[in-house]
Each structure stands twice: as C-alpha cells, then as structure tokens.
Amino acid sequence: MEKYYKRRFAPLALPAVILFVMVILLPFVIGIVYSFTSWRGTYFAGGTLFESFVGFENYIKAFKTKKFMDALVYTVKFTLIAVVIINLVSLCMSLLATYIHKGASAYRTIYFLPNLLGGLALGYIWQFIFQIVFSKLLFGPEGVISIPALTNMTQDNTKALFALAILFTWQQAGYMILIYINGLNNIPKDLTEAASIDGANVFQRFFNITVPMLMPSFTIVFFLTLSRCFMLLDQNIALTDGDFGTRMLAMQILRTTRDSSPPNYGLAQAQAVIFFVLIAAVTIVQVSITSKKEVEL
C-alpha cells in the first residue's frame, strides 16, 4: 500500500491541489490585488483594474475607520476571555472524564453534540436562552433568583462579551475535551504513580507531570480556540447582530459593503487582508511558544 501511494503521488494529490488552488489560493491572491484598488463589487471605480489602483489608501482608511478599530479591540477582548474560559472548562471536564469509567463514551458524545450545530442556529438558540430563560424565568425580577448581571446580557457591551463567551464555550468545549482526553490518556501511568510514591500531592502531580506532558494538546487547543475566536462570525450575527457595539472583526468586514453607497469592496478586502495577517501572526507566535515547551520523552 505504501508503495502504491508513493508511486501514484501525483495523480492522487492532483484533485486536492486543483481544488485548493481554485477555491483558496486564486481567490486569495485576487483578493490581495483587489485590496489595492477601488473595487465596487461589479466594477472598478475609474475604469479598469489598473486605472482604479489606489495603493495603500484602503489600508490607511481601514485603520482610520473607528468601526474597524472598535471591532478589533472588541475581538481581542472576546478572544482573551473566551480562550481562557474554553480551556479551563474543557480541561476540567476532561480530567473528570478520565476518572469516569462507566458510560464514558455517552458522556463524551453529549458534550460533543453542540459542536455539530451550525453557528447561526446556535446563536438563535442562545438568544432565546439569554432573552427569555435568563432575563425572565431565571434571573429576572420575578424569576427564581434575581441576579441583574445575568439579565439582558445581549443588551450591554460588556455583558454581551460574556454572553458570546458562554455560547462559544458551550459549542467548542466538547471538541477540546476530546483532544485533552486523548492527551491525558497518552501520559504514562507510571509517572504519576512514581510521583505519588515519592509523596507528591494532587496539585504537585498536576503541575509538574500532567501539564508538561499535556503540552502537545495545549498547542493544538490553543491554536484552534485562538483562531476560531478571532474568526467568530455566525454566532455574533445571530446573537447580537453588532448592536451595542458588539461588532467583531469578521462581521465588520462583512458589513463594510453596506456602510457606503456604492459599496466599497476594496476597503472590505483590505480589512480582510489585515484580518488574515493578524490571525496568522497571533497563531504562529502562539504555536512557536507552546511547542517549545513540549517535552520529549
């Protein structure tokens, strides 16, 4: 079989390569070119592609647009909060899961289920939960227990940050749990056993054995959560639609074409390129830091 793949590498890889070039690489390159022009979606303002070349004007404009900068700040805030919450929750859950023996797979399936739902559906489900269940039934003035901080969470810039984080944790934790469980299972039992014989307590064992041994999983989970939080779009639209200043970067790019007439696709494209560079930079830095801490046995 190995030989078969080696011999036929080119024909087997070709479909994937063609698809990748056609639907990812080409549009990406074209997009970068368009970001330097005054593209209007169906035509180039000023004539042809070359005549509408505006240099870095769109990029400068993007950074001068208050909406774009606000969205950038909001996205960074959300990412910081959500990455921490998702990792804490999924790590605790997976530690629990490794102690469960009966029905472990049922438990995993249940936690994985939200991951199968689309972002929009999820956003609307949680909109109902925040608007009706939280605001009226549970934590409202006439609810089970009155906690004003948990009511109308979609109607306040800061509260919405946590509302989005809760939603996203619910969706992502199941997937991250699987990765962590896999990592935890790969830690040799004799290491912890030896440590406990030497008298190390639970916390010492966790921080000195589990965490370093789990570093490869941390690398993957951090990469996934960081990039996904940065790129959050559907949930943002469905839950708050950008009201109360909750527009995140992806949504800002999408809505830029609506903010002016004729639509400024060149500006939107420039924002998208900035967005790409930003995510690439953040995730590359993160991966290089966390993978350096991985221990080889």
Place this chain on the structure above:
Amino acid sequence: MKKVLALVLTAVLGIGLLAGCGGSSSGGSSSGGDSSSASSGSEASSDAGYDLYIFNTKGENADALQAAVDAFSAEKGVTVKVFSLGSGTNSDDTLRTEMASKNKPGIFCCMNAMALVEWVEGGYAMDLSKATNEEFKKMVSEIPENFYLTQDGVTNYGVPFNVEGYGYIVDKDMLSDLFGADNVDAWIEAYKTASYDEWEAMVDVLAAYIKDGTAGTVTLSGQTFDLAAEKTGLAANLEGVFSVAGSEKWTYGDHLINVAIDAIFKDSKAASEATAEQLEAGKANVEAYARTLDKISANATTARGPELINSSVNGYDQQVQNFANGKAIFVKQGNWVYTNLMNANPDVCDNLAFIPIKMPFNDADIKSGLTAEHMNTSIPVFVPNYYLINDKVSDAEKELAQEFLVWLNTTEAGQKFVVEDMAFIPYNADPATTDAGYSLGNSIIEYIAAGKTITNAYAGAPSGWSGDIFGAYIMENYLNQPEWPANAYEDIANYFVSSWCEQAGL
C-alpha cells in the same frame, strides 16, 4: 481488492460530477419550455437557455411574479427565467455576483437613489429615455416625476414596482367598541384633522382607560367622543395604546424618522444633497419626532425598558400579533403587514384603516415647503422598489425586457397579477377606479385621491445611516430606558445632525 474498490469509488465520484453538470444545463434549458420558438432571441441569450432573465429581490412576490412570467412567456412564445430570493434575505451580494457573471439579468431591482449609484457608475442601469420600444417609451413618459428613480431629477432609470404607504393602522371594530358604533366614521374624520396636542391628550386618556378602566372623553378637532363606560368586546383585551416593535430598528430608524425628514427635505434627492446647514436648520423637526416617539414608546403593550427591545418578545412578528389579537389600539406599520395580519387573525382584516402620524411641527420650522397641517393629515406613500433594465445585455433581451414591463404594467392580464396575486397598488393606478381588494390598500388609495400624501425623503440619507446608526442609537440609548432625561429630545436632534454629517462625510 482495495485497488478495485478505489477504482469503483473514483468512477462513482466522477460520474456524480458529470451528472451534476449535465443535470443543471439540461434543467436550465428545459425549465422555460421550447427555446427554439424564440423569435427575437439572439445567439448569446439562446446559448444561456433563456431570452430574458429577471432577477427579483422581493421574495414575497416570488410565486406571483413566476405566474405572471409564465403567462407572458406563453403569450409571446419566449423563455423567461426568474430568480427570486427568499423574503427578508439580503440580495445585494447575490445580485452583484450575477452581474459579474456571463449571464447577467436583463431586468433587476433597485430600492432607491442611494442604491442606484453603483449600477449607474458601473454602467448597468439603462437610461429609460434610450428605450427602443414605442409602447415602453409612452409608458415611461407617463410615470409621475415624483416616482422617478433618478440621481439628477431628470434621468429616470426605473419602472416602479408599486406604491406602498404607512401610518397608524386602526381596526374600526375596535373603535366601535371604544367609542360606539355610530361614531366610528366621525372619529376617523375628526382624527385626521386633529392637532398634535389633541393627539397627545387622547393617548393619555386611552392609556388611563386601558390601565384603570376610567372612562374619559377624547377631543379631536374640537369634537368630543366619550369612551364606553365598560371595556367590552375587543376592548377587553387591551394592554397598551400602541403595539411597538422595539427591536426592529427600521420601524423608528427608517419609517418614523422619515416623517421628520420629509419636513426638512422635499424628496430623497434633496436629502441626498443635504448640507450640514440644512440639517442644523431642520433640528426642530427631529425634536418633534423625539417627542412623538417618547409618547408612543411610553404607551406600548410592553413597558419601556430592556424588555421593549428584546427581540424574542418585541420583534416584528410579535408587534403584528399583538395588534391582531386586540392587545393594542394602534400599530405604526404599512400595508405590507396585511398578509401577516391575515395569518395572525383574519377577523381583524376587514375593517382596517390608516390614520396619519402626528408630530408637533411648526410651519416656521418645516423646510420642505409643506405645512404642518399637511404633514399631520397625510400618510407617507412612496415607491419601495423599481425594475431596472440592464444596459449590458443584448439588444434583443433589452427589447424583450421592455415588452415585459409594458405587458405587466399596462395590459389587463398583467395588471391582474400585480393587483390580485402580488396584492400591490399599481403606481399608475387611477384612484377613482382602482380597487385594491383589501381594506388597507383601499385606505391608501383614498389618501392618494385626496392628495394627502408625503414622500420617502429618508431614502436619500447616507447609506447605512437610518437603521444601523440612527435606529441603533435610539434603541440602545432610549427605548431601553423607562425614563428619558430632560434634554433627551435635544440630544436626539443633535445626534441626528452629527451622525448624518459623519456618515455622509460633510
């Protein structure tokens, strides 16, 4: 064995791909019928499998338009392709994709002069004076000037879909339970000419009646109307004076503010050329808007506060539902809610009427040349959407596009689809003879006949301003606050000017 399996799987995949492509191309040509019978079809268009391609952005009339097109193609022996998106879907991106493709639509839609810019700049919108069809030229020349889709006021690019109107909708059966069956028509007539102060007093009386059951007296245009001593019949379920969709920014960000913008600019073209000075000078009208909105939102079925802007409780559907179920006396909406009302409660639909929105205007503050009296006795009536002909398609397709629009708007067969199936009020309707077939439609025709209409100047506001910026500001700062600060009206007026200027780059 595995090799064989792999081969089989690859073959199946390949066949699937081929079948997929083949299916779509044969489907395209067969859907419209016999394309060889097309007399005028040029080579380019018959390649694509149709003679005329219509891109419809109004999902609500998708079925009706398809039926009209079927009748037209059967009559002329041509193949017409219609593409409609689901109602409420933003069609801009899809339309742009189609425009950039090889098979461009021959007829497409555009909402207003602001959206027109890109189609004119891109060379897509055809100047209708360049038409080739004689009948079409005649039809275009008869479009009233205030219904033009234009940038300079002279060149018209669009054929109107229809006209729509909005105001407060009131159920005459409800009025009959409130004021007595004999007084309904007199009440409506008196309301139409009533002043803003009388309106405000009336809202207070009605609110007290609903809350405490204290029967009071309403004075409109000097006439007095006594409320029934007991809340009976439809009045028994009342929870508020107005049904308000607090989470729908367009209801107060587009439509209600439009009344104030109509007092500043005479039409959308004037609004699109607004200067900072003009906006500043019109501020008093925006304060009038704020005072009206304050009154409406404070007397809604839901108390003003976070719950009023909660989209699960106070969205468009709930607003219509509340009105249909008799929980509110008035709802500020347009004739487009008719189908929703029919779905919610058909009983309420037979006796509906529009009554004007009142705002505390002064003649001295109104800059659009109208009088406060006219503003407070009229309802906004305007063209919500236009058909445009694409200048970049073949001459044959352009000719056929003109034929279709003539057929749709001037022939009896075409008008039947417009009036009955789409439930539209034709833009060229003669108020004296047209019957819209439903109460709200006829109510609008009455206002047109009486000349009591204002326009839709808000369509000239900067793109994205009215709903996303001004509407959001109102929702996030005022509709969620039970009490408004003392200088709220002034702040709203100031924000109106500053945000407009910022978005328009003034």
